[in-house]
Amino acid sequence: MNIIIFGPPGAGKGTQSDKIVKKYKLFKVSTGDLLRDEINKKTQLGKEIKEIVDSGKLVSDKIINRLIEKVIADERYKNNIIFDGYPRNLEQAENLKNLLKKFNQKIDLVISLEVSLDSIVKRITGRLVCSKCGNTYNEFFNPPPSRLTCCKDGNLKKRSDDNVETAKKRYLTYQTSTEPVLDYYKKFGLLENISGENKIDEISNKIADFINLIRGWL
Ligand code: AMP
Numbered sequence: 688m689n690i691i692i693f694g695p696p697g698a699g700k701g702t703q704s705d706k707i708v709k710k711y712k713l714f715k716v717s718t719g720d721l722l723r724d725e726i727n728k729k730t731q732l733g734k735e736i737k738e739i740v741d742s743g744k745l746v747s748d749k750i751i752n753r754l755i756e757k758v759i760a761d762e763r764y765k766n767n768i769i770f771d772g773y774p775r776n777l778e779q780a781e782n783l784k785n786l787l788k789k790f791n792q793k794i795d796l797v798i799s800l801e802v803s804l805d806s807i808v809k810r811i812t813g814r815l816v817c818s819k820c821g822n823t824y825n826e827f828f829n830p831p832p833s834r835l836t837c838c839k840d841g842n843l844k845k846r847s848d849d850n851v852e853t854a855k856k857r858y859l860t861y862q863t864s865t866e867p868v869l870d871y872y873k874k875f876g877l878l879e880n881i882s883g884e885n886k887i888d889e890i891s892n893k894i895a896d897f898i899n900l901i902r903g904w905l
Contacts, residue, residue, distance in 0.1 A: 688713070688901065689792060691770045693869060694800030696857040697810040698883045699890065701823050703800065704771040706891045711898060714764045717771040720821070721754045722746060723846075740848050743856025745775055745864060752782050759786045766792050776864040780871050795901055797872040798894055800883030804858055811854040817841040829887065 690707070692700045701717065708715045722740060726733045732750075739746050755773060758764060774780040787793055802810075813826035819841030824831040831837055848857070872878045881893050 688795045688898070689766060689768045689770070689787070690898070691774070691794060691797045691872070692800065693798065693865065694883055695802060695804075695807055695861040696854060697807040697814065698800040698802045699810075699887065700771045700800060702829070702887060703798075703891055703894060704769045705822070706887075707769055707894060707898070710895065713767050713769045715769050715771055716755070716758050716764070716773065718746075718751055718754060718773040718775070719771070722750075737847070741853065743848065743853045743860055745860060748776070748778050748782070751775075751779060755779075755783065756786055759790050759792070765790070774868055777867055777871060780868045794872070794875075794877060796879065796897055797869075797877040798897065799869055799878060799880045800890070801880055802883040804855070806884060807858060808851055808854055811849050812851060814845065814849050815843040816846060818844050 688711075690713070692704050692707075694700045704715050704717070707713060719740075722736050726737045726740070736746055736750070751773065758768070770783075774783050783794075809827065810825060813828065815824045815826060815831060816822070817824075817831075817837035820838045822831075822837050822841075823829075824837070824843065831843055835843055837843055848854075869878060879897050881890060883890060885893075
């Protein structure tokens with residue numbers, strides 16, 4: 688089963704996909720994480736990517752498509768993926784369709800987490816990510832076990848693009864480039880909208896209901 692989780696920045700895609708990964712033993716593919724890995728390598732490409740990410744715009748489809756093809760071509764992940772933050776525009780959605788066809792796979796479920804801009808700004812300014820295990824927390828809504836650390840040797844850090852100004856730009860980018868992708872999947876009857884304003888466990892229970900329905904567990 689392949690799933691896509693959509694939502695504006697700070698909607699809780701990362702938190703929810705981590706829960707799904709644990710429960711259903713899926714692999715999470717986050718293009719944002721793949722890009723941050725490249726940024727951390729401090730390569731020339733990484734520096735170029737950082738500039739774009741910090742501006743709140745989208746990285747070029749060419750870079751994203753190359754990263755994604757590697758994942759979809761990998762037999763270990765076959766039909767067992769949750770895509771977080773991808774596809775971000777219609778071109779990427781078309782590319783994903785072609786790649787999945789090429790490697791004999793399909794999308795089974797598309798989830799959209801809906802959250803207002805006000806909540807997003809609050810969430811994004813409180814977001815903390817563990818530098819080692821990648822767990823995400825929020826200073827206000829989902830505090831970490833300790834103020835500065837998560838797991839052994841892991842420091843909690845803020846992302847460089849998690850500030851109010853960039854958050855607003857990312858929200859706008861989401862509305863203009865990514866929301867049309869929701870209609871694209873709606874036409875295929877794959878889209879389920881869920882309010883991302885509810886409590887974390889309430890949202891994950893809703894998502895689980897949809898997944899179980901598809902798997903024939905209900
Ligand atoms: P995320 O971690 O998903 O919030 O992504 C952080 C930033 O990485 C975004 O604001 C974009 O600049 C970039 N990014 C992530 N995924 C994509 C994608 N599929 N296409 C283009 N840019 C992306």
